[in-house]
Amino acid sequence: MSSLPNASQLDKSGRRIVVDPVTRIEGHMRCEVNVDANNVITNAVSTGTMWRGLEVILKGRDPRDAWAFVERICGVCTGTHALTSVRAVEDALGIQIPYNAHLIRNLMDKTLQVHDHIVHFYHLHALDWVNPVNALKADPKATSALQQAVSPAHAKSSPGYFRDVQTRLKKFVESGQLGLFANGYWDNPAYKLPPEADLMAVAHYLEALDLQKDIVKIHTIFGGKNPHPNYMVGGVACAINLDDVGAAGAPVNMVSLNFVLDRIHEAREFTKNVYLPDVLAVAGIYKDWLYGGGLAGHNLLSYGTFTKVPYDKSSDLLPAGAIVGGNWDEVLPVDVRDPQEIQEFVSHSWYTYADETKGLHPWDGVTEPKFELGPNTKGSRTNIQELDEAHKYSWIKAPRWRGHAMEVGPLARYIIAYASGREYVKEQVDRSLAAFNQSTGLALGLKQFLPSTLGRTLARALECELAVDSMLDDWQALVGNIKAGDRATANVEKWDPSTWPKEAKGVGINEAPRGALGHWIRIKDGKIENYQAIVPTTWNGTPRDHLGNIGAYEAALLNTRMERPDEPVEILRTLHSFDPCLACSTHVMSPDGQELTRVKVR
């Protein structure tokens, strides 16, 4: 593991490559890198190019309403924000939710996680590894044999099935509507899968599309509808009545609970028979792709998630903690309330503080925009050709934990869980590394394998497996608790604002698909006084700080060799492995969001 460079040590003498916008992500992001004579990245600059304004629209509103607004800030993590918001309000007002509500929220949260991870891999990330055009050359028979070798338990594996998929793909490509696949660099030698593996992956792209539409129906059962399921301060927005036989809109009954169970089983089968084997197969072929670790080899943060026993964080299936300096022997405790731990800095962000060498805890957070460009910027204010990263250069703030830039997300959760000795996670990780070493003939250790672009993508798949497995436990616990006579789904004792203190503050935390998410709220006279969110992409996409600490995206791109600098396949691979979602970390608006990525080499 190399040491983590400071911004002052980065070499920006080589050619500058600008990728704007970075495609297949939510929101608007730009990336600039310098490459040396061997096309190895020596400096990376990632910037959120849009201003965020989430907090300001909540000011003065009823705290019980906030979840519905935050559910709309992003098209991807709707329920994650809603859940975190109701937790923040409950924390401020001292509300504890009933056990049924705890379990139902777990099921909804894990549904979102599973849905998000599967869609991310197949519909946003796979095209960094899979070449759909190459799939047209595949032999359906050989593809069938490959499928049976990779995953003997998967039913869809006949030559006829793959022939049909190939025919459909051919028709689609020939229609000229490349739409979905238009942004690819399909003749770039960075693509290494044999045609059969490409065809198998295209088939799974379609299967994943089918699967995702079914798993989200769990949100409709418990949240009333999808998209945009309902959440509620004090519990969940559904009633339970096992004797009921009504249809849509009726209380949750045994028919709907069995429906949920069927969806969990489907998602489990897909994860174990398709998703995980695919990730391992891709990893085996791209075995050289141990780039992209960056900050993951050093600093990692998780707030912990999937709490088994209500309000007992020690029962988190993926525990909270921080790792600093790559020391997996010590997982440090994290306190999201401590003003000295989590702070946001703005010295390189387009905001201003009175003293920009100091960070602010989110309860005291200030969001005052200040757009100015450094003296070495190339281009004009409205048409930036090259950013000056020594100055302010991003609409993302720079959050730090005890002064350290931290990576968050599935890989952070997995390394922290592994280092904390979680048995389920250890078994998964050890099993995957053994499979990787066996298929590649390598003998890598965990610290070489996990902190990498491949490791990040693998951790997401493993987490999907943990989520679907533990959903079965949640389901059993829920049915058991209801059958024991408990029908409560909400605690409304403090629903009425007359029961609230004049002033209160709280924090809601969660581990969103992309990483640690926190909402900090201050309530005054029954209204929202201040609302600050630090979202996962703020952590990972952070600009530098006044001490030159670099963030996860920038660190992960360093030392990667590009096949063709004007075709940013490698940059996209690593950035997509984080599943960037800038809609809530920065402004959502993107007038040219549909434009093909421009890549400029200077």
Add this chain to the structure above:
Amino acid sequence: MTGSSPNILILGIGNLLWADEGFGVRCVELLNARYRFPDGVRLMDGGTQGIYLVQHVQQADCLIVFDAVDYGLPPGTLKIVRDDEVPKFMGAKRMSLHQTGFQDVLALAEFTGAYPRELLLVGVQPAELEDFGGSLREPVRAQLEPALAIALAYLAERGILPEHREDCAEQLAPEQLALGRYEAERPAEELAYRHGDIRFIPQPGRGDD
């Protein structure tokens, strides 16, 4: 469509937090509040769900979409596009603000072989998009009724005649997001910074270049 029950999806898309971007969602909100549609006609507030809407598109024989679309026309202009023209109009530069553009959703549906037989896009040219937390501007608000009329006439051509509601409809979105409350409770201008990124939307007269 005689003999068989219809299979129509009326979809409002866009982000209601972004001023005129809320047009599509407000259209279906109004339709839902006023009318009771026959079985087989679904109304949906699709928000900015992008790819997650694909199953709903796949299931529909006929798809009606309301959206704010930048056609480069004067603010508030309604533009009606049908069938094969729809993906084109939703994909070009400066068309949709959703990152997984609706064009991708249509392309995905087509790839899977489940594509609506008929499409109608009722698009409005937005006047203001950069006002986060804001609501519809007048020229766009004035097009709500004409947009509904176009959709209702299109439905009538297909034999679909919704009944006027006497009762209160089950809402598509939580009540705090309904147009009236959303606007009434919005923070005052001086409390909420409401300007966008000048590099993308230069604002003459504010001293930005």
